[in-house]
Amino acid sequence: MVTVAELFALDSLLEPTERQVRDTVADFAAKVLRPHVADWFEQGTFPVRELAPELGRMGLLGMHLHGYGCPGSSAVEYGLVCQELEAVDSGIRSLVSVQGSLAMTAIHAFGSEEQKQQWLPGMAAGTTIGSFGLTEPDFGSDPGGMRTRAVRSGSDWVLDGSKMWITNGSVSDVTVVWARAEDGIRGFLVPAGTPGFTASEMQRKLSLRASVTAQLSFDGVRLPADAMLPEARGLAAPLSCLSEARFGIIFGALGAARDCLTTAIEYARTREVFEKPLAAYQLTQAKLADMAVELGTAQLLALQLGRVKDRGEIRNEQVSAGKLNSSRVAISIARQCRTILGANGITLDYPVLRHANNLESVLTYEGTAEVHQLVLGQALTGEKAFR
Template sequence: MVTVEELFAIDSLLTDTERQIRDTVRLFGEQRLRPHVADWFEAGAFPARELAPELGKLGLLGMHLEGYGCAGVTATEYGLACLELEAVDSGVRSMVSVQGSLAMTAIHKYGSEEQKRRWLPEMAAGNLLGCFGLTEPDFGSNPGGMRTRARRDGSDWVLDGSKMWITNGSVADVAVVWARTEEGIRGFLVPTDTPGFGAREMHRKLSLRASITAELSLDGVRLPDDARLPEATGLAAPLGCLSEARFGIVFGALGAARDCLNATVEYARTREVFDKPLAAYQLTQAKLADMAVELGKGLLLALHLGRIKDAGGVRPEQVSAGKLNSTRAAIAIARECRTILGANGITLEYPVLRHANNLESVLTYEGTAEVHQLVLGEALTGSKAFR
């Protein structure tokens, strides 16, 4: 028997450091996270505050950033860490992605030196949590339509509005909030104990249950001018952060798919149907073979994009292609695995339906599949079709 990684000789494409990081995160996931994740999912809870320092100690928070206590690893190494985290649960990878690729990246890329020194070291250590407030109740795929406003009042700024579907929102210490101003869209660092700021945790989710999701409200939130991200001008700033998060998903979604496939192969080998193992039937093997090929192709594309990114030349449409492919393949694999497990596949004793439910969100957030199709369509034809 071989794994998909062995089938496609993935290890031969990795450096010693990449394999070491992958194995370290995999071990942490198996020992610290996996024994509890089904219970977290069932309860609709996630111990972000408890886990953040442990993730920080491993260097996983803002790990692709340089300086300020960040690990400064390569894009490929970061991607492999995302893959191993999402092999446990998409909610775990989402927490790390929002902290590092969204909140910390916004500060690192667009913040002042004072802002970087104030926030980044403690966020990298997991002592402080951040969230990223871009999506609004009526504006998801079209962030340019945002209604959250920031107006000048003397030397201060006053923010009013709301944000929706914000990971880490109700446990964050600082919120990166994007708002419309007279000069265009700007970013602000909002300490969550600021008067007028509120965060309401969202419940009754059927996906990403082992993740904290909140709605943010800003009612006359007054901030000094030094809370503004000075280098963030226009919508390109938050979209640049989203591209970083999408890159993590290119790898991460494949981790969920791999976990489904591994669990399903093991189940099929031990489950007897009509006096022989389920794995011995041609239809089962055909399904497993097709899923292995799709997963392997996804892994090869992810690694290729990682190498391009490390060389400094990855383009947004290339990240869109990776995100579209990985999420589509992963959710298809999760659903097919469920058919092999039969009724057992709907329980939390096995990870497949939990992953499938999570991937419904991963398919949608950081740009829906349809948005990425249009990004690729524009790149291929030169014509915009968003409107």
């Protein structure tokens, strides 16, 4: 028997340090995360405060950033880490993505030196939790329509509005909030406990249950002038952070798919149907073969995009192509694997339907599949079809 990685000789394309990083995180995930994730999902809880410092000690928070306690790892190393974390659960990779690729990236790219010194070391260590407030109840795919406002009041700023679907929002120490000001979209650092700022955890989720999701409200929130990110002007600033997060999803979603396929193969080899293993039937083997090819080719694309990113040459439409492909391949594999497990596939004794439920969110967030299709369509034709 061969694995998908062996079938496509994937390890031969990785540097020794990349394999070491991947294997270290895979070992941590197997020992510390995997034994508990089904319970977290079932209970709709996630121990952010307990796990973040462990992730920080491993250098996984803001790992692609340089300085301020961040290790400055390569894009491929970051992608492989996302793959191993999401092989356990998408919610765990989301914590790392939101902390590092969204909140920390926004401060690192657009913050003042004082803001970077104040927040980034603690966030890299996992002792300070961050969140990223862009999406609103009525504006997801069209963030440019946001209604959250920032108005000058003397030397201060006053924020009014709301945000929704904010990962880590109700447990974060600081939230990067994007608001419409007189001169365009601006970013602000809003510490927890600021008067007028409330965050409530969202309940009754059927997806990403092992993750904290919040709704944020800003009612006359007064901030000092130095709360604004000085280098963030216009919608391009938050969108550049989203591109960083999407890159992690390219690898991460395939970790969930790999876990589903591995589970289905193991199950099929041991489950007997009509006096022989399920794996011995042609229909089962056809399913497994097709999924292996889909997963392997998607992993090759992810690695190629990682190499392009490490050269500093990646384009937004390339990230869109990767995110669109990985999320669609992953959810298709998860659903097909569920059929191989039969009724057992719907229980938390196996990870397959949990992954499938999570991937419904992955298909949607950081740009829906439809939005990425239109991004690619515009790149291919030169015509914008968003409106």
